[in-house]
Amino acid sequence: MSRQLDYHTIREIFDRFHAAEPEPKGELDHTNLYTLLVAVALSAQATDVGVNKATRALFEIADTPQKMLDLGIDGLTEHIKTIGLFRQKAKNVIRLSEILVAEYGGEVPNSRAALNSLPGVGRKTANVVLNMWWRYPAQAVDTHIFRVANRTGIAPGKDVVAVERALEDNIPVDYLQHAHHWMILHGRYICKARKPMCPTCPIRDLCPYKDKTL
Template sequence: MAKQLDYHTIREIFTRFQAVDPEPKGELDHVNAYTLVVAVALSAQATDVGVNKATKELFKIADTPEKMLALGEEGVTEHIKTIGLYRNKAKNVIKLSRILVDDYGGDVPNSRAALESLPGVGRKTANVVLNMWWQYPAQAVDTHIFRVGNRTGICPGKDVVAVERAIEDHIPVDFQQHAHHWLILHGRYTCVARKPKCGVCVIRDLCQFEDKTE
């Protein structure tokens, strides 16, 4: 684990990220808050590309909890069976849809506690929805952010909660809204797990990773 970088270095890092990609976006396809919740819940232990392929047709016929309930568990299963853990995920999609209809009038709540109470929705999923749909500067820490945060010294921590707290505590407030997207994309395409592409990294000179590649 690298040591925590100082404020000025972190500001420079995110200034560079912003220059390359001023408005980073999540890569899960969705058409409203409900389909975003479902897509993020389905993305656990699956790739965004795989989820998007599975939901392309699903969301055409079921883009509200009411329509998803009408489709039923078996119908959902048929659409998402290319995704890992699809049977359990189909059950959760139906359960969370029922709760949204019964308890929230079919709307997606915008509080972390309410989101986390939905089946298949954990803290990470709740934070993604809060950030992407409600524009709340919540930080959804996944394996990419955990790796980048600890490798670079931007937001080191022993677990995802510690890394989330480090982001909130050390990344300047004007970069908070897009921070987790910049970090995810950096980890997904440049600071990859096995052979990081340090030769083309825009923050190579600021990063504390000792085993930089050429």
């Protein structure tokens, strides 16, 4: 864990992220709010590339909760069997689809508490959906963001909730909307877990991480 950065350094970091990619996008394919929710739920302990490959044909035939129920658990399982933990995920998707039909008129609710109550939808998944669909500046802390937040000193924290709160507190409000995607992409492609690409990092001179690669 690096030292906490000051406001001006954090702003400079996000100035650079913004200059490089003004409108960062999530990499999970989806066609509507429901398919976004399903895709994010399926992405736990899986890659976005793998989820996109599995859901391409799935979302063509099951892009609403009722259509997913009509497909059934066996049909869903066949589509997502290449994704890690696919059996449990299939059960969760069918159950959350049942709840959406029975309790929400087939619509996806837009409160964190309601989303968290759905099977297989944790705080991170709820925050991704709130951020990507409703453009609420929620900070979904995955492994990439947790690593980047601690290495850079943008938002040091011992657990994901602490990092989430620190991100909300420390990042300038005009950058909060896209901070989630900037940091995920930075962690995925530059600030990698085992071999961070420090020589080509756009914020190398601002980052206090002690173990920079040469």
